[in-house]
Amino acid sequence: MSAPLSNLDNTTITEQLLLRLKIPTKLRNLEAALILFAMVITSFALALVDLGATGKLNVSIIGLSLGLGAIVLALHVAQRFVARDADPLILPIVTLLNGLGIAMIHRLDIANGLTGWQSQATRQMVWTAIAIVVAIAVIVVVRNHRVLQRYRYLWMAAGIFLLLLPLVPFIGVTINGARLWVNLGIVSFQPGEIGKIALALFFAGYLVTARDSLSMVGKKFLGVRWPQFKDLGPIFVVWMVAMMVLIFQRDMGTSLLYFGLFLVLMYVATGRAIWFVVGGGLFGAGAFVASRFLTYVEGRFTAWLDSFNPAVYEAVGGSYQLVQGLFGFASGGVIGTGFGAGHPGIVPLAESDYIVASLGEELGLVGIFAILSLYLLFISRGMRIGINGADDFGRLLAVGLTFVIALQVFIVIGGVTRVIPVTGLTTPFLAAGGSSLVANWIIVALLLRLSDTVRHQRDGGDAA
């Protein structure tokens, strides 16, 4: 975010420094070194988990994690061939977050006495392997991101299809009150996680073409220039879809995530902040009405505002989980109890929705700050790709994909730390969950592709 923002031709010292760093092998070598570093930290974390919780070293799980590291290195090698100029920090950051997540999930397996295929960590590692392989496929197949713009209406159809798939009878499954899951017999997944990528692609592609009309200025009212009435169509459609998710799938987080993504992209595309007012108003009104008529939304708000009230604490769907998560954070304090030394298993869903509380307990505020900083670094790399992007579609897509991760992190951790009501989203890369891993690793692959294009184009001189 230190790069020049307003004028791409204006070379500053920072940029010159960046240009010097852009010798391809140097970038990739830096990446390889950082990946190895992330693997070392992950191995240490896994070793500490077993030493802390059982007092014995578990060599096999460290071996498995190194196997995953090898697949990450395969992605790295693939980049040497097809994305030589890709951003060198994104992959190591994600590797570390994913590794820390596995370590924490393994720690909870020990607490819950889960081994073999019952073990969440084993499943998480398998899913991680699948996710990285998918990411390799994406970066190898998608050589030019502009192709993706062509299929924008296909992405729209896919996005809405995936989003609403859980509502289909027989295959849709309700877990913890939210109907977000699809069960295909052998495997169940959350199609909405993949759907968010399709929607980001669609929004970016659509807004690139529609932004001129959306930027048109309408009548002035209350001192503000409002959009023209006929341009309100798209935002209404997205709002309707978000409300459907809220009402029928009973999932506030996903609803907020998609709608927030759309608003931000609309703002970036048109440069008109009024869309935040319109969209915020629409969503606020919808959420308010929902909190009146949908008991689950109302319950979430009550649990948020009045968490420590014994009646709310003991109610079904009340604040028990939230409060126990806060107790976990508190018992971690500043330095944490250390891996394996806390009681994170007390919190329900400690390995998925509440993994941040588990990490906060055992790694302390220090660990949470480190994890938040990793996310921030990841996001700053993503925004940088957006800022430096050569074409409008790539720019919007990079911002969209980055923002969706940022907003998801905020919604989850904000919910767990009582900044906002709790919603049922997973913490990207950390939390147990296959669909979430696959989706987020695809985002990684797309960002790597976009970053390669940025540097490649500018070095090659065919920038616009």
Place this chain on the structure above:
Amino acid sequence: MKELRRVSLGILVLFGTLFASTTVIQVFQVDNLRVDPRNVRTLYDSYSAERGSIIVGTTSIAESLPSDDVYAFQRSYVGGGLYAPVTGFYSINHGISGLESAMNDQLSGQSNAQFFDQVLALVTGTNPRGASIELTINAAIQQAARDALGDLTGAAIALDPKTGRILALVSTPSYDPNDMASHDADATAATYQSLLDSSNSPLDNRAIASTLYHPGSVFKLVVAAAALDSGAMTVNSTVPNPAKLVLPQSASSISNSGGGKCGKGDTVSLAEALQRSCNIPFAEIGLQLGESTIRDYAEKFGFGATVEIPMAATPSVYPSGMDDAQLMLSSFGQFDVRVSPLQIAMVTSAIANGGKLMKPTVIDSVLAPDLSPLTTFEASEYSVPISAETSQLMVQLMINNVQNGVASNAAISGVSVAGKTGTAENGDGQPYTLWFTGFAPAEDPQVVVVVMVENGGGLGQRGTGNAVAAPIARTIMKAVLSR
């Protein structure tokens, strides 16, 4: 690209709130969240750490022994009810009390002084261990005090007036803290309920923190000290000596215990009034001094303050806004004057120690797990309520009280004992609260002893401080002096 800059700024703000919210929870709300009774982690943690021992002499009277269940350690109390008023209990489902609670940070290894031990335990992966606490309590004196009280309901405190070290702290009847420390939640719940239901409240620590008591005549020490130290009177100052006194603006009258005048004269001196422990002269003295003067002295002696030894004692009460009749009643320890035995020990201790009141405590030293001292005993001054001259006068009056007065049963042959009895009324037909407070040897006090017996010692309104409480105090003083 100002839009992107603004979006980046927006994301920074979102993350800023996350940094803030986690900091608030993990730094500023930690104490509140940790003590929430619904937080079982605190309980698990406190059990998984090897809690330090509480030591009397060379014996651990409370210690943590390894156990096979989820709690890892079982708290065990040596001596059953003997030390319960000091240690309190450490239960899994009914909280912690007494010293276990007051020194919980040290015992559980969470105190600031043990920070580096905590970090070391974290780094090495070993279980943290709590500090041990050596008490000032002396096993022989504690046992003697307990035995001397026998089946009576009451309390006894012995302390060294020169240092504030508490040598014995007894409350009867007591309970066995082992029953409360059991890991069988149902059993402790049953025990707890039966202790609560018990008519003589064994969970109350009568020495420091149960309901407060009328001090009766032992409060005359405060009034006499105030009269002498303020310069309002000398020991020879006299007041009128009627056999009966009608209280101002009141139909009721007061009399001296045993009826009649206080000695033979038409007037009576302060010295004689204290020696005979007469009520009417003290009512008159109190009226002369006024409420605010007496309160000033009472508060310097510790009235109204929560004294922590380190268990918190209930603050003793000197009433405010009294009319003349109430002021007169309160001046011989009736009306709404209410005290803990510890408060009386503090008054006596200041008198015995040349006017300096040393802060009472049961803590001698705090020992790290490797037995190196974290803190060692240092006597500290609580206040200087009266001058050395006043204290000398008071000592003489109290010696006289034992040698020639109404505290005769505290006398020990060959030792000069100073003392004051009290026989406090608790309303029509109610049994008296019986007191003795004193120290020995008077010329070089080694020990202050306070004995309080509820329910008239089972004698109803026939029991007196001299008959019931003074002999118990004598036994305790002898135990100290023969040490």
